Amino acid sequence: MALERYLREEVAIDHADGYLSRREALRRLAYLGLAAPAAAALLAACARDDDSATPSRTPGESPAGPEPAPTEDITFSGPGDRDTFGTFAEASDPKGAVLVIHENRGLTDHIKSVAGRFATSGYSALAVDLLSAGGGTKEFDDEAEIMQQLSEAQPDDLVADMTAAIDELERRVPDAKIGAIGFCFGGGMVWQLVQSGEERLAAASPFYGTTPEEGPDFADSNAAVLGVYAELDDRVNATRDGAEAALQDAGLEHEIVTYPGVDHAFFNATGDNYDKAQAEKAYAKVTSWFDEYLA
Template identity: 30%
Template sequence: MYRIVIFLSFILLSSFNFSQEKSCCNVSVSFASFGEDKSFREVHQLPKDFVLKDAKGRMIKFSTADGKEANAYYIQSPKPSKKFIFVFHEWWGLNDNIKREADELQKELGNVNIMALDLYDGQVATKREDAAKLMQANNKTRSMEIIRGAIEFAGKDAEIGTIGWCFGGGWSLLASISAGKKGKACVVYYGIIENTPETFKDLNAPVLGIFAEKDGWITPEVYGNLEKNLKAAGKKVTIKSFIAEHAFANPSNSNFDEKATKEAKELTLKFFKENLMK
């Protein structure tokens, strides 16, 4: 499976003729290629109808350097705080499930600003085929502009943590790399980017990677290679794998593993408290 991912990545990179200077954006292409895999689409169950009630946050817009505006679900810290967590959605888009995750983070961590970034510019899928199309059509340059705009919004003295699931897991890594010295904690749930040790030269944040041993795409070999390259780059990384399937932490998924999800969330909160909230 790892060889297939690399082969697909090579084809896609060649087709799009990305320049070397944009290598930080290329890394999500191989993940997007999973959208062509019927079995990958089918492992993602249709999201259960869920409407977030008593939301803690609100939708905001902020400027991006490409002259546009970006969207985010924003929960402001109850007390003035320079600490931020950027939340990255799954392939479905910024739906109420992700907003609920953002609300829970703010509730558990306290004085921190939460921004759930919308990398699809307002589009949200409710069908697998539409989610696959959105993921494959995701504009990497635009997404990086959204991330940079969020970093600018947070301010020059901000301390930034990131978290994402599946498609968003790779973007969590990219955002922490882009944050540079402002990056304090990066959490990745069963997501990946193409990487070598050089990929992480600007990464300041320690990384917590949460993966599933039964994942047919982000396999132990794939996330083992991620761990190896992070360590080779001299970065702090903790990998926790569960005997579970891809997307095990999504309560809308038939592969939802309540016990593993509870443990993963406890690890996530502990990680943020130790690295961002101290």
């Protein structure tokens, strides 16, 4: 239910920001199990009453970070020996390894390029496809169906896929310390991975992701966590204080950074909220974090 509600809110915010027509938003909310009256009420509740979320992307702007290293689509053994899919980018002389978790649109070319950019920065990276149980992102032509599949998944099952991806990273990059980064939905998944107590996770950086609904508990984790937020992202920022308190309670090394003047998904160069200047700062910050805790 927590994933389903999160994804419904993502649709409503996209409509409020002008990225989805009302008709398309209602269609996607129907896929997510919301009847028309309830869907209309959610759209109304998320409507903007100001222009604070004016898109900031300039067409043709390049993504944050260096040019990506070559990537390779791979298949590896997941939970129950099921095929699990991902994209791997190998650093020439790896300082560590990074697991990359996608947004609510699945394993897109943008997320694959993020893995490639980390490889250029010295971290072999694997972007895992959390739609693997349904055959992978490639099996879905409709973003509404992708969101439906993710909303129906159990957090423990998604953590199992991420754990299998860490297994694969260990196989491909022996003896490397492992970090994780995720965006939007993927940011929430990174928080779930930290809460799972995965002992091989040395560092984590959730970008504008919500923490587990029942209240985060990171007592079993050893990861150094860099939480990244956007100043205008009120919905996700409502969970920020709780995340920081849980990190403090767990005694984890951590830092919370909120980038000014930007909204949710400001790091994604394919979206209208992209802000190159702040995305470049965020990329430099997270690579510095990984340099400290993984290299």
